[in-house]
Amino acid sequence: MKSRRKFLQHISAGVIPIAFGFTPESLLFNPDNSQNDKTLRVALMGLGSYANRVADAMKDSKRAKVVGVISGTPSKIPEWQKRFDIPDKNCYNYENFDAIKDNKDIDAVYIITPNAQHHNQCLRVAAAGKHVICEKPMAINAKEGREMVEACEKAGVKLLIGYRMHFEANTLEIVKMRNAGEFGDIKFFQGLSGFKIGDPNQWRLDPKLAGGGALMDIGIYAVNGTRYMVGEEPIWVTAQETKTDASKFREGVDETITFQLGFESGVVASCLSTYNMNNLDKFFLNGSKGFAEMQPSTGYGPIRSATHKGRLDMPHTTHQTTQMDEMAKIIFDNKVPIIPVDGKEGLKDIIILDAIYEAVRTGSKVDLNLT
Structure with missing residues (x-):
């Protein structure tokens, strides 16, 4: 058969x-049904080399912007504040970032830390009521991955994975x-x-x-x-x-x-x-x-x-720029990507x-x- x-x-x-x-709508039409120009305000968690690549790419994003940072190395934060005009109130460390729950200037947290840290950090971000973007692999095993999915569903926030190639x-x-x-x-x-x-x-x-x-x-x-x-x-x-x-x-x-x-x-x-x-x-x-x-x-x-x-x-555009614009549309406009x-x-x-x-x-x- x-x-x-x-x-x-x-x-x-x-x-x-x-x-x-894939859904019929996303494949056959894949319309850019942007309902507005609302900007996805993102705090980056983990300020290593890839976070720098993402942040630099987002300078060209039309729908996403770096507005906050979360770091286990406080000495990195001042330089990031200067580069991206980030106010003190949007800067956190790994111990106190649960306080983003009360920060209305942050919509989502992009987790760019070592793999074994993703699970706990995702659960905490979800509990704070913020959308989660997590680098791949999303977790170190399927048990943790399931718990991350469940935590975001329970909190009513989206969980997106950094699959830049999907765009x-x-x-x-x-x-x-x-x-x-x-x-x-x-x-x-x-x-x-x-x-x-x-x-x-x-x-x-x-x-x-x-x-x-x-x-x-x-x-x-x-x-x-x-x-x-x-x-x-x-x-x-x-x-x-x-x-x-x-x-x-x-x-x-x-x-x-x-x-x-x-x-x-x-x-x-x-x-x-x-x-x-x-x-x-x-x-x-x-x-x-x-x-x-x-x-x-x-x-x-x-x-x-x-x-x-x-x-x-095909013509090249910086992958992370496209990824973050598309993720803003997924979060704010309910756009269905061709590849999930x-x-x-x-x-x-x-x-x-x-x-x-x-x-x-x-x-x-x-x-x-x-x-």
């Missing part, structure tokens, strides 16, 4: 990919082509994600802060990319780990994992996650009528892409990460149920 994805692919060029959580032009064009049946029946996907990591003392190599190693940090791009490129949820996973430097990649920190995902339709995906190789960052999607490839596929850009019809290489970025979307990736680690540990195929 053909899968729902195959059935939908054969309907017409106006296919509706319900199977991956990237090349990515969206390939998804559109796939949904229109231009690649035919999808048969295979390859996702390669990794780099050679440097400083051995950084938090990414501390299992208590990172919750893992390369898979949590960079491999999640291949996991998430598999799902939005194939347009279907996997039903099983197998995985193998390779470690060449046990002193740098200690117990609980994976260096290199290869993993395979299977889908009900018969699609298979072969992926690599590593902290020990450069020149990766590649996606390849193959179908019965054509293909799409991206390299780089998830870097900060420009993204380079091509299909069997020729090069795409909500907490339930993030939870699916964490469930897969848990299953990959289990497959490594047991050497067995692990079944998945993401529906």
